[in-house]
Amino acid sequence: MDAVTENLDDYVSGFLTSLSIILWSLVGSLVLGMLIAACRVSPVPPLQRFGAFWVTTFRNTPLSVVLFFCAFGLPELGVIRSFFFFGVLGLVLYTSAFVCEAVRSGINSVSAGQAEAARSIGLNFTQSLRFVVLPQALRTVVPPLGSVIIAMFKNSAVVGAFGVGGDLWSTGLTLTSARGYETLPVFIGVALGFLLITLPAGALLHVIERKVAIAR
Amino acid sequence: MSQQSVLYDAQGPRAQRRTRIGTVVALLVLAVLAFVVVRRLVEQGEFTMEKWGPLINPGNEAFDAVWRLLLEGVVNTLKAAAIAMTLSIVLGTLIAVARLSLGRTGRIPLIGLVEVFRGLPVVVLVYFGVRVLPDVGVPLDELPGGAVLWGLVIGLTAYNMVIFAEVVRAGVESLPRGQREAALATGLTNGQAMRLVLLPQAFRVMLPAIISQLVVVLKDTSLVTFVANFDELLSQGESIRRNLDNPIQTFIVIALMYIAINYALGRLAQYLERRQSRTAGEAGTAADEDSRVPVGGGA
Numbered sequence: 001m002d003a004v005t006e007n008l009d010d011y012v013s014g015f016l017t018s019l020s021i022i023l024w025s026l027v028g029s030l031v032l033g034m035l036i037a038a039c040r041v042s043p044v045p046p047l048q049r050f051g052a053f054w055v056t057t058f059r060n061t062p063l064s065v066v067l068f069f070c071a072f073g074l075p076e077l078g079v080i081r082s083f084f085f086f087g088v089l090g091l092v093l094y095t096s097a098f099v100c101e102a103v104r105s106g107i108n109s110v111s112a113g114q115a116e117a118a119r120s121i122g123l124n125f126t127q128s129l130r131f132v133v134l135p136q137a138l139r140t141v142v143p144p145l146g147s148v149i150i151a152m153f154k155n156s157a158v159v160g161a162f163g164v165g166g167d168l169w170s171t172g173l174t175l176t177s178a179r180g181y182e183t184l185p186v187f188i189g190v191a192l193g194f195l196l197i198t199l200p201a202g203a204l205l206h207v208i209e210r211k212v213a214i215a216r
Numbered sequence: 217m218s219q220q221s222v223l224y225d226a227q228g229p230r231a232q233r234r235t236r237i238g239t240v241v242a243l244l245v246l247a248v249l250a251f252v253v254v255r256r257l258v259e260q261g262e263f264t265m266e267k268w269g270p271l272i273n274p275g276n277e278a279f280d281a282v283w284r285l286l287l288e289g290v291v292n293t294l295k296a297a298a299i300a301m302t303l304s305i306v307l308g309t310l311i312a313v314a315r316l317s318l319g320r321t322g323r324i325p326l327i328g329l330v331e332v333f334r335g336l337p338v339v340v341l342v343y344f345g346v347r348v349l350p351d352v353g354v355p356l357d358e359l360p361g362g363a364v365l366w367g368l369v370i371g372l373t374a375y376n377m378v379i380f381a382e383v384v385r386a387g388v389e390s391l392p393r394g395q396r397e398a399a400l401a402t403g404l405t406n407g408q409a410m411r412l413v414l415l416p417q418a419f420r421v422m423l424p425a426i427i428s429q430l431v432v433v434l435k436d437t438s439l440v441t442f443v444a445n446f447d448e449l450l451s452q453g454e455s456i457r458r459n460l461d462n463p464i465q466t467f468i469v470i471a472l473m474y475i476a477i478n479y480a481l482g483r484l485a486q487y488l489e490r491r492q493s494r495t496a497g498e499a500g501t502a503a504d505e506d507s508r509v510p511v512g513g514g515a
Contacts, residue, residue, distance in 0.1 A: 043224060043235050044239050046243050050246060061471045064441060066471075068457075115224075154335075154336070183347050183351045184351060194335065194336055202331075202334075
């Protein structure tokens with residue numbers, strides 16, 4: 001395990017870079033995903049179509065293709081940014097489709113009678129959304145949204161593999177290719193780094209799920 | 217035309233007018249967006265035959281070579297996905313059965329296995345299969361198809377078998393307890409009850425989940441691009457891009473190919489699910505299709 005202990009500094013800075021990819025992508029994909037979900041549940045047909053198109057496109061394309069498109073395609077169009085930017089952008093576009101579907105299915109899982117009852121006691125649209133539909137939808141959204149977010153944590157490795165210098169994954173690659181370390185200990189180090197992120201996240205999700213779970 | 221939603225009632229005249237105004241505004245906004253994008257594409261010369269020709273014009277000199285590469289890529293992608301899928305289902309079922317039949321202490325290493333593999337990025341596991349295993353002396357290159365194919369398959373299988381183990385376990389546990397009790401009462405052993413009564417029913421319930429997971433596996437085959445040379449669809453696209461310098465066009469075509477395959481599989485899963493929730497009454501497993509947690513969560 002010398003490869004890990006000798007290069008602990010690199011691992012730690014790689015871990016932090018991975019965390020910053022994750023944080024940016026988390027904020028971006030939640031915001032974008034909810035916007036697309038709002039399009040899909042709106043009463044306006046063109047917006048519904050646009051949302052459906054978005055989800056079909058990004059849910060069925062591999063993340064790596066989205067990343068390649070962002071990093072090699074967008075510069076052709078005159079968008080010149082860092083690999084970090086393109087990586088986060090690709091991950092946000094890809095994840096937003098899954099966030100949208102989680103949110104939408106949560107809203108749809110609230111039974112129509114709930115909203116009808118809310119309207120019949122005189123609540124207006126905002127009130128029924130705020131006091132009746134959303135509180136129930138949020139509870140259903142938590143488990144699928146949580147697994148989407150954890151999948152996104154893991155997908156940050158693909159962004160790293162793609163060439164964002166200095167994240168956890170590319171740190172490992174540098175150690176093996178440029179400095180000639182053996183692959184196994186380096187792999188174990190990278191794997192531990194990711195488990196350090198995903199396992200606590202999974203446990204946290206489990207706790208939240210139990211907290212918000214309701215019997216239907 | 218909007219489908220009935222929880223959020224609003226059937227619309228009255230005023231709401232209909234508002235929706236019509238919203239429709240017009242949305243169309244305008246989308247049109248402006250499309251115009252900006254298309255104008256930028258035209259300005260940068262992205263609609264020229266020089267860029268598109270090799271992909272869409274059969275008369276172009278590169279057309280044949282390009283499509284031979286792409287089709288070879290599709291074949292390799294499907295091959296890796298099919299092998300990985302088959303292995304994942306077999307191994308996943310074994311893990312699930314072991315976990316269901318072992319006692320409390322015997323279960324712990326299996327739970328650990330599931331948690332660890334589920335918590336790792338697939339690209340890291342593919343790296344393990346393709347680079348680490350040959351390094352520590354596993355003779356993958358003696359297998360038919362080459363070392364990279366099997367390294368990729370092992371990486372994909374390591375991740376997906378634990379996903380399947382969870383799917384199978386959920387499937388078996390969703391069956392009414394009476395199924396197992398009745399099987400034991402007729403004199404079947406525990407193993408026979410699992411094999412002849414519980415698993416067949418569980419697999420029927422799980423079929424949609426299996427197909428949706430196939431989409432995930434298909435997409436994940438492209439991760440090998442980052443680790444080694446293997447001529448699957450994305451890698452072929454990469455080499456086309458490098459030769460022809462038309463990234464936008466090539467990746468659009470590649471994306472469309474993935475979307476076509478995966479969209480078809482997704483529809484198949486939806487169809488099976490709907491057919492099942494019509495007939496699943498007797499097994500008591502008619503789950504609300506929208507509230508079901510998506511398997512794999514979009515990895």
